[in-house]
Amino acid sequence: MIDVALLGCGGSMPIPNRFLTSLLISYRGRKILIDCGEGNQVSMKMLGWGFKTIDVICITHFHADHIVGLPGLLSTIGNSGRTEPIIIIGPKGLNSVMNGLKVIVPFLPYELLIMENELNTYKLNIDKSRLSLNESNPEVIITTLNLQHSSDCLGYSLYLNRKPIFDPIKASNNQVPKIYWNRLQKGETIQIENKIYEPQMVLGTERRGIKISYITDTRPFTEIIEFVKNSDLFICEGMYGDNNDLNKAINNKHMLFSEAADLASKSEVIELILTHFSPVMGDPEIYYENAKGIFNYTTIGFDRLTRTLKFNNDK
């Protein structure tokens, strides 16, 4: 189970009732934040999910509307009493951007682990009560995709692993002594003299986890479809609702509602949530049909929209 909240759904500048686009994800009480624009702290406070438990912050790109709230948030997290490190992931240049922004928060009581997208894939599990990088037995896997914007920009996909169930028949067939079943089930590999027992010897088939994708800011392109394929939740920018704004979208490297819906349809996602609305678009709902006509399961995002995603027992 995983909870997500859209902290804001605006692009360019915050306006009344519309802070800047950002997504907060909560898994077993620990948090992952994607982007941090102005106003995000206010939404977090309203949600009451807490600041101290933010373990990972993913930044799509360095335009002010996606990162300007970060120094303030880091300061607030410091004031909350956190001393454990925070992982910050972002495109190339992240180190120099963080060095710049840190001029106004020079003394944080915790370490920042800055990752200039060295890995493309970040395997995390809850270790020492927080989400940490860990190659073995990842519970959460974050992957990135290079987008097509006016600056280096990353799309993010988060996959919550679901453990296969224990299969006692398979364990017996593999002649695994019963005393090791529990440890193997938890993911441990056990060597007894020359014999190696591995988790898959006692576990059933893979089960589908939960996939959440976050794509902003970019023009649409084919690789996005594969990247967000079968997402349970596809949060995607829709800077312009009106199809007549195509040239604007092309020039500013953004998407129309209809383009986001087309990606959602081709990716066969379960739900599309549109976000990152142009500040001149007063009511995005006016253009709802431009997306819904292409992809039926579209929601127009709003600040503090939440979803709770559960494992699907049918798959």
Added chain:
Amino acid sequence: MIDVALLGCGGSMPIPNRFLTSLLISYRGRKILIDCGEGNQVSMKMLGWGFKTIDVICITHFHADHIVGLPGLLSTIGNSGRTEPIIIIGPKGLNSVMNGLKVIVPFLPYELLIMENELNTYKLNIDKSRLSLNESNPEVIITTLNLQHSSDCLGYSLYLNRKPIFDPIKASNNQVPKIYWNRLQKGETIQIENKIYEPQMVLGTERRGIKISYITDTRPFTEIIEFVKNSDLFICEGMYGDNNDLNKAINNKHMLFSEAADLASKSEVIELILTHFSPVMGDPEIYYENAKGIFNYTTIGFDRLTRTLKFNNDK
């Protein structure tokens, strides 16, 4: 006449209905902004005073809650079509802080004139349709005071000059030819052969202008009294309402409501507006009497509180 708006009245972090402390001043359609915390852009949008006409930005200090909104605001001002330079005043270190913050707004369509409080006094008038530094005939004079906070911090005082009225009897007594009266009245000095005619030869006595003072973050100290003396509006921090929080105020270098009111009383200001409330103080009104008991003309600030100040014809 001058209009002021408190864009936010929070300290430390923005919370619902309380953005971070900042003051916007509008004079003849041009704007001076003091501090720029998170959420200030939203308040500006709600007020509808416009972004393009912000000519001067004064920063008290570099703690995130006073400056984190600046890169986003500069970006929005750029998007509004401004190409004229903006003056930014702040404590020593402003250049390096601005170089840091500019990593997320590297391409602004206007110049930033950074002033690390070289002058202590900034004389401005409206030249080429915007507020610019100008020693002669200043309409607005900004002065600074070094405060006592945990980092270098400046208090600001803004004085709106009021022109003396034209005095025809004085002009006649000074034997000023009538053809020069109008130019002298506008502040020009005229030399005709060996004879010099100066404005004061045709102008009456000085008239009181309008004074606005902005003091945050600091402990109270004697020099503040002289600095804010006789202000029409004294905007002052009141981080803590409860007098029992004195030790907190001392340790964190902030003020109690009662301390701010004491400064207001001793400075003989016309109105005190309290601001920069601790985020743990849910309703500052609860502690109103702690200030009002000392200084009767106290107002508890709130986001987007506005005042229009006019010249006082009695003085």
